[in-house]
Amino acid sequence: MGLWTVGFFDPDGKWHTDSDHGDRESAARRVAFLNGSNISFAE
Structure with missing residues (x-):
């Protein structure tokens, strides 16, 4: 169990x-x- 955060860094970091x-x-x-x-991931 945990938390995964999806995001990105902008050009300024x-x-x-x-x-x-x-x-x-x-x-x-x-x-x-x-x-x-x-791509399809199996559920």
Whole structure:
């Protein structure tokens, strides 16, 4: 159990949060989506 936060650093080095997830698989799906992937992850 834990918390995985998805986000990015802007060019000035400031962190911007996109979303929080209770499991790493959900966080990985969000990261893949934000990076333009159309890979389907098994649920």
